[in-house]
Amino acid sequence: MSLAQRTTLTQFLIEQRRRFPSASGDFNALVLDVALACKAIARSVAFGALGGVLGAQSGSINVQGEEQKKLDVISNELFVRANEWGGHLAGMASEEMDEPYNIPSIYPRGKYLLVFDPLDGSSNIDVNVSVGSIFSILRAPQDVIDSGRDVTAADFLQPGCQQLAAGYALYGPSTMLVLTVGTGVHGFTLDPNLGEFFLSHPDIRVPEDTQEFAINASNSRFWEPPVKRYVDECLAGKTGPRGKDFNMRWIASMVAEAHRILMRGGVFLYPRDTKDPSKPGRLRLLYEANPVGFIMEQAGGRASTGREPILTVQPTSLHQRIGLVFGSKNEVERIERYHREP
Ligand code: AHG
Ligand code: MN
Ligand code: MN
Ligand code: MN
DSSP states (O other): OOGGGOOBHHHHHHHHHTTSTTOOSHHHHHHHHHHHHHHHHHHHHHHGGGGTOOSEEEEEEOTTSOEEEHHHHHHHHHHHHHHHSSSOEEEEEETTOSSOEEOOTTSOOOSEEEEEEEEETGGGGGGTOOEEEEEEEEEOOHHHHHHOOOOOHHHHOOOGGGOSEEEEEEESSSEEEEEESSSOEEEEEEETTTTEEEEEEOSOOOOSOOSEEEEOGGGGGGBOHHHHHHHHHHHHGGGSTTOSOOEEOOOSOHHHHHHHHHHHOOEEEEOOBSSOTTOSSSEEIIIIIHHHHHHHHHTTOEEEOSSSBGGGOOOOSTTOEEOEEEESHHHHHHHHHHHHOO
């Protein structure tokens, strides 16, 4: 495709904004800063062992109790540096920062909050399997905007339905940025020569039906009965109650699973289980479940705790974990039905 026929991310954002003549352009500038952070992370990831970026950050444990990888820390830093100066943000929160990040006083403060998982699937870095970054943009509470005060965790505790935008970058065989600003889901591919994202997948739709599911089966002894039932029925194949064979995938990078599901359908489960009573699920509500949930719903899919839509959950803490099921609508609805049935 020649350059003249291509749409850059910048052009796409400007054309979207024309639908809202009152918009100031701050929001677009913010998304472009996020995209720049993702491009910088993509470069770091691409250098791999040659860049000296693989392996663990020695002795460093994040608030989740996970050992941080060097690239978790580098990616977090790139997100912070790319986004703190622009004047669009009132604050940030990240998987890799225990507390919310306040915009330093040398920079102006703005009206948005940025929440992110700087590197998702970081257990896959050292084995050169796809990883990604996930982000969510919220509006800061009005008193934060009016006063310019420091942000607190409470300012971020907004249900997913209040997200203004969400997206992810996938550092796979090619680097992609997938974005929703509430007008469908659109995918951009990074042209590595120009360092520019171009619209390659406009209006992504998740097929409503699927024969592919994704779950970490090593946890099966901890699953609740509705999840056991769902997976057993998939495994039973053609002669079982579903009357068809299923295929299974598990990458252990949620962002890569979400992308596969956007491209060809499927269902992903990391459900609430009984493994560790202090952890009601594995994935984090604010920077994993909510952004992916918003994207799925905007693409005609569905995202749920198994019991209620993920986007309606009122968060209670910044790093809260939650059971998550998302993907092809009819499968997610079936799983929700199994949770309601005795
Ligand atoms: P992160 O690397 O941001 O901590 O997230 C890892 C998550 C998610 O990407 C993936 O689906 C899941 O952890 C994998 O969990 P298992 O190790 O249980 O398979
Ligand atoms: Mn982690
Ligand atoms: Mn993650
Ligand atoms: Mn992460």
